[in-house]
Amino acid sequence: MAVSSEKGKGMTANANTQQEIKAYTVIRSRRRTVALQVREDGSVIVRAPDRLSGSVIEAFVSEKQDWIRRQKEICLERSKNRLCVSSEQRRQGMERAGEVIARRTAYFADVMGVDYGRITIREQKTRWGSCSSAGNLNFNWKLILLSPEVLDYVVVHELAHRREMNHSDAFWRIVEQVLPDYRKRRKLLREVYL
16 A cells, blocks of 8 residues: 655555555644544545554554445435536525525514524535524525425524524424424425535
8 A cells, every 4th residue: 555645734545455445535633533534525534643653544444444434325325415506506596595585584583573683695515504693694595496495494493593592492492383394394404415
């Protein structure tokens, strides 16, 4: 196996044994532990302490083969449900999302008796929405590509944080008062990946 590395940089290792992970990148730093990451594209990253030997890293990866395979399968499954858009769809979607989300937010804020600060439409990689302690709301523009029921769930979820800045039982009761079927909507949202 050929391995090369520089401090703070990655190295790539290739294992030719049958059914083993063929390649992984090692990123060394001043950390104390070894960690594995399987990226969305299926590539494997090993984060390791500067002085950890290559043979220890290789043994660690070998020991974690089953976990790595499972994570790669999850990535493959997620890629089937990932939203892909063109730059023109993105431009139009951002505009439309601003209008629709502002309208739905105003409607549900009135229903729930809460207020909020500004609404920002973004393109987050891992979040559909968020609510700051100051009451500002951020929404992912890709919500506009989903069903209205799912979009409304995210809006209500974020507005519920205006009363409960957590995910306690009290928070979920607020969401349920407005959307009794929120569990179904949340399940639909979880089937889509950014």
